[in-house]
Amino acid sequence: MDIVLKIADYYFFTPYVYPATWSEEEIVRQTLTLLIVTNLGALLLYLFFGTLNYYFVFDHSLKKHPQFLENQVQREIKYSIQALPWISIPTVALFLAEVRGYSKLYDNIEDSSYGWFGVIISMLSFLFFTDMLIYWIHRFLHHKLLYKRLHKPHHLWKITTPFASHAFHPVDGFLQSLPYHIYPFCFPLHKVVYLGLYICVNVWTISIHDGDFRVPKFLQPIINGSAHHTDHHLYFDYNFGQYFTLWDRIGGSFRSPSGFEGKGPLDYVRKMTEEKMSEHAGNGCKREQVVNGESLKDK
Numbered sequence: 192m193d194i195v196l197k198i199a200d201y202y203f204f205t206p207y208v209y210p211a212t213w214s215e216e217e218i219v220r221q222t223l224t225l226l227i228v229t230n231l232g233a234l235l236l237y238l239f240f241g242t243l244n245y246y247f248v249f250d251h252s253l254k255k256h257p258q259f260l261e262n263q264v265q266r267e268i269k270y271s272i273q274a275l276p277w278i279s280i281p282t283v284a285l286f287l288a289e290v291r292g293y294s295k296l297y298d299n300i301e302d303s304s305y306g307w308f309g310v311i312i313s314m315l316s317f318l319f320f321t322d323m324l325i326y327w328i329h330r331f332l333h334h335k336l337l338y339k340r341l342h343k344p345h346h347l348w349k350i351t352t353p354f355a356s357h358a359f360h361p362v363d364g365f366l367q368s369l370p371y372h373i374y375p376f377c378f379p380l381h382k383v384v385y386l387g388l389y390i391c392v393n394v395w396t397i398s399i400h401d402g403d404f405r406v407p408k409f410l411q412p413i414i415n416g417s418a419h420h421t422d423h424h425l426y427f428d429y430n431f432g433q434y435f436t437l438w439d440r441i442g443g444s445f446r447s448p449s450g451f452e453g454k455g456p457l458d459y460v461r462k463m464t465e466e467k468m469s470e471h472a473g474n475g476c477k478r479e480q481v482v483n484g485e486s487l488k489d490k
């Protein structure tokens with residue numbers, strides 16, 4: 192986060208906002224800037240990638256599904272926008288600790304004992320570490336003592352859109368993002384790689400809510416994609432994972448996605464539309480017969 196902080200200070204806060212006497216290293220100033228940058232960054236990431244996904248990937252016919260709520264998109268966006276500032280408060284505390292040098296983040300590839308190899312390993316371990324923790328935190332949030340208070344708002348959406356991706360109770364949202372923040376305090380990680388991974392995991396979270404099941408066939412058993420997460424929203428006790436199916440398989444909560452078997456929500460909508468159309472066509476024929484009948488009688 193100190194890369195973002197330095198850029199924001201250099202181009203905006205130092206020349207235009209704060210008095211020249213206020214040191215860039217001062218903790219109150221850093222907290223304030225981090226709060227602004229984190230809120231704006233989260234909002235931009237969510238709205239930019241959410242909107243792109245909504246218009247170019249999300250299949251809008253899903254909105255015809257009977258479990259799609261009235262004004263759902265507006266409600267998802269409203270809920271997310273209200274939750275993000277609250278999530279940012281504890282997040283900024285962690286960013287501050289990171290900026291003030293308590294994490295294991297490093298600046299240069301040469302700082303890694305294993306060079307580029309170390310960078311690649313750290314990317315993989317980041318994904319496996321966060322996937323494992325998110326799985327258990329998510330399962331824990333489904334416990335009856337916590338579910339109603341914390342996680343239920345995210346399950347209000349049965350047929351999700353990309354905008355449901357950040358629609359969480361603030362405590363739920365923060366807990367599920369905690370693994371991303373814990374990692375750089377436990378393991379060495381390149382600062383730019385961390386920033387890149389942070390953006391990628393946000394985009395991934397949006398993508399598993401878009402109802403688009405296109406994953407290469409050979410990856411389908413391994414990757415926890417949109418098809419898996421759609422079933423999590425629909426059937427509740429399955430597919431708690433984030434990127435991989437690994438922990439669902441270990442934890443006994445794996446369920447082969449209904450979307451892969453032609454029984455997903457999109458298949459339902461297609462069948463529903465076909466039935467309506469054939470019904471319509473049938474009625475049309477009958478009407479034609481009646482009209483023809485009447486016209487014959489008239490003649």
Ligand SMILES: [Zn+2]
Pocket residue numbers: 329333342346423
């Ligand atoms: Zn859940």
Ligand SMILES: [Zn+2]
Pocket residue numbers: 345355356400420424
């Ligand atoms: Zn979800």
